[in-house]
Amino acid sequence: MRIIRADTVLTGRPGEVIADGEVLIDGSRILSVGPRGSAGEAPEVLDLRGHTLLPGLVDAHVHLGFDARVDRVTGRSAENDGRLLLRMAENARKLVSAGVTTARDLGGRSFLDLTLRDAVEDGLAVGPHLLAATRPITVTGGHCWYMGGEADDEPSVRRVARENLRAGADCLKVMASGGEMSPGSVPSWRAQYPAALIRVAVEEAAARVETVAAHAHAPESIRNALEAGVTTIEHCTFHTTQGPAYDARLAEAIAESGTYVCPTVHGQFWNLRALIGAEPMDRWLGNVAAMRAAGIKLVAGTDTGFAIAGLDKRTDDYVSGLEVFAEAGFGNAEIVELATVRAAEACGVGTETGSLEAGKRADLIAVRGNPLDRLADLRELELVLVSGRSVGQRHVDTVTSSVG
Ligand SMILES: [Zn+2]
Structure with a gap:
């Protein structure tokens, strides 16, 4: 179990913004999404000041x-x-x-x-x-x-x-x-x-x-x-x-x-x-x-x-x-x-992923800043979780083209 906190949480649903929010994750699933303190206690807490959490x-x-x-x-x-x-x-x-x-x-x-x-x-x-x-x-x-x-x-x-x-x-x-x-x-x-x-x-x-x-x-x-x-x-x-x-x-x-x-x-x-x-x-x-x-x-x-x-x-x-x-x-x-x-x-997977909601897969990202203010902040990735697994990839250069 772990809690990830951020200044802003965008659930993905139109207009749903949680200021000073947190997401509770158990393995590959989201257990809860709400304001700071709503998730109770967890052995692991990641507090991302100045960041926004949003669905992957x-x-x-x-x-x-x-x-x-x-x-x-x-x-x-x-x-x-x-x-x-x-x-x-x-x-x-x-x-x-x-x-x-x-x-x-x-x-x-x-x-x-x-x-x-x-x-x-x-x-x-x-x-x-x-x-x-x-x-x-x-x-x-x-x-x-x-x-x-x-x-x-x-x-x-x-x-x-x-x-x-x-x-x-x-x-x-x-x-x-x-x-x-x-x-x-x-x-x-x-x-x-x-x-x-x-x-x-x-x-x-x-x-x-x-x-x-x-x-x-x-x-x-x-x-x-x-x-x-x-x-x-x-x-x-x-x-x-x-x-x-x-x-x-x-x-x-x-x-x-x-x-x-x-x-x-x-x-x-x-x-x-x-x-x-x-x-x-x-x-x-x-x-x-x-x-x-x-x-x-x-x-x-x-x-x-x-x-x-x-x-x-x-x-x-x-x-x-x-x-x-x-x-x-x-x-x-x-x-x-x-x-x-x-x-x-x-894509037919709306019940499984795409928003931060209890029961959904822990597919989420954290970016520095706030993409609602500046879309380019989506490039400032701090965290990428795929089914709760961290797959952040920074500073990896290859010369392979996408198209062969
Ligand atoms: Zn195509």
């Missing part, structure tokens, strides 16, 4: 094992599975070094995400709790086909879904549209599946893991994913041949349904803005702000692992993505919410 951060969209050097013709990677798994473990360590204590891996090959997830839980590797989608379901030759999840019709979508679930996937990922990372395949402004086929994956998930994430750029693919009843829509860029074209009626329908959207807001925003121009990037960010105004439940997820225009979305750069939400006009309290409790709910 959640990244709803990562690819720890993306290998940018995959041969586009053969689908063969430059890395063998053994080396790739080591790099994924290093990426997991970097992710937790940024205060991320839960991450959802939305696609990789060879079921390595499951191996890594279990290794982290067993204490063999340092990283956040991982939720793994394994092979994304995609059409033959479609977006990320080389991850091994090709399926073109109802029986084959069902088969890939069932195989992923049999292997131990925590959620399913469907490529509802094409993408920009697989040249020669379906472009991002084209839908890959009709709603009926996405619904097959939703049906298969319903009986077991429940959550389905749909990669969707094209408005038609967003509509199909929504109609199929997926849990989260990823990217949601409204991408057409003329660039992002916001569809207010579609956004309204998403908000009404309660479907979460992970717009994959990431820390390379300013670099990309300098590289490809302000107009398209500002239009994209304007769409994120419009989705918020429409009442859509947005969550934080970085799509880390992917490179855009040669810029590697670094695994340890999570907080920069949150700063881009601030750039779009979001307030700090709302950003903390979408990075913790709301992202955990979107």
